[in-house]
Amino acid sequence: MPELPEVEITRRTIEPLLVGREIADVKTTAPSYFFITPPDVLKKRLRGEALVGLERKGKYLVAEGKDGFRLLLHLGMTGQLFSSHARSVRLLSSTARSSLAPEEQGAFEPDRHTHLQFKFCDDGPDVFFRDVRKFGKVMLLAPGEQNERLDRLGDDALDVTGEKLFGASRKRKTAIKALLLDQSVIAGVGNIYADEALFYAGVRPGRRALGMTRRECEGIATEIRRVLKRSIETGGSSISDYIAPDGTDGAYQDERRVYARTGEACYECHSPIRRKLVAQRGTHYCPQCQS
Ligand SMILES: [Zn+2]
Structure with a gap:
């Protein structure tokens, strides 16, 4: 998608x-x-x-x-x-x-x-x-x-701040990943980039949003912006049917750390990447690198 x-x-x-x-x-x-x-x-x-x-x-x-x-x-x-x-x-x-x-x-x-x-x-x-x-x-x-x-769309994901995320997380009993996917809070984060950003931020996707510290929210916001910008630079992901308007395939899927890598070794710690349902979405994370 x-x-x-x-x-x-x-x-x-x-x-x-x-x-x-x-x-x-x-x-x-x-x-x-x-x-x-x-x-x-x-x-x-x-x-x-x-x-x-x-x-x-x-x-x-x-x-x-x-x-x-x-x-x-x-x-x-x-x-x-x-x-x-x-x-x-x-x-x-x-x-x-x-x-x-x-x-x-x-x-x-x-x-x-x-x-x-x-x-x-x-x-x-x-x-x-x-x-x-x-x-x-x-x-x-x-x-x-x-x-x-x-x-009803929230702030654009390319401009999301830790402060925004922290503020929104105070009202949520849902998982942090569900908050990231809520388009009325942050517009434009989907399943792949939510998983990737949470990996880089070292945060497990299933943790309650309410339990996030200000510092963790800063980290997640920084990683969301970075992962999205990096993906734009590399031409996006070509998982599924996406092709760039010039007909080329995106290269970001080659940089994935967790998304759709279930059972494969984490590049950081070699633990097998796990998959579970969070916010009704297939969610990928490293049990060692994310807490
Ligand atoms: Zn790991």
Whole structure:
């Protein structure tokens, strides 16, 4: 599932392709739960527009129009936002993959999973939103229209402070990991980075938030920011279906210390990494390095 680093990388890569270019046409698949705003409305509203900015709010991408309308894009579990210049084996079907070497693969052709396609007046590259499992979302907000999903988001995880975390932890009887995953407290921390940050901070994910010291909260906040920035630098994680908008795979998964390493030796102390359910999520930790 794309987490904050992947969404931020997507934002940085797609921004120059989506912003400031007049939209000539919008193509979509048939109406479905993917479209919170019906395809017909999207097409009508976006044709002839030039978006003026692309921001990230937690894991949402928010494109803004000239008159202040907002286009929300959420990548869901398997969403991919990329341009027609992107090339990746993962974008092709398994049959196509087996018959073509990567260098033989041409530019991406929209398939039945390509739910949204922007064509531009400048005849430059198209922008595609493809989503195999369709947990992604597209929604248009009128100028000034509030949105509960966006408005309830907490501080961005790239800016989270120990003070914020400590304050939020005072009211919680839940596990510290559950607090980190609560998007109304910190926006953008998902399962992988919660596990990784808690490992580096030396804190067990199942411990009660209320029992955290100020110092531990400082440590966790520092590690969240560091792990996320590092992941952005290395191109994100390619676990599951994420691919960067330029078609390359992220490299952060090679740096994982605990996530999805159940039974493997901890790089620090050689204890086997353990897995258990915390906050209803598969959670990975080192029994020796984290207390
Ligand atoms: Zn260890």
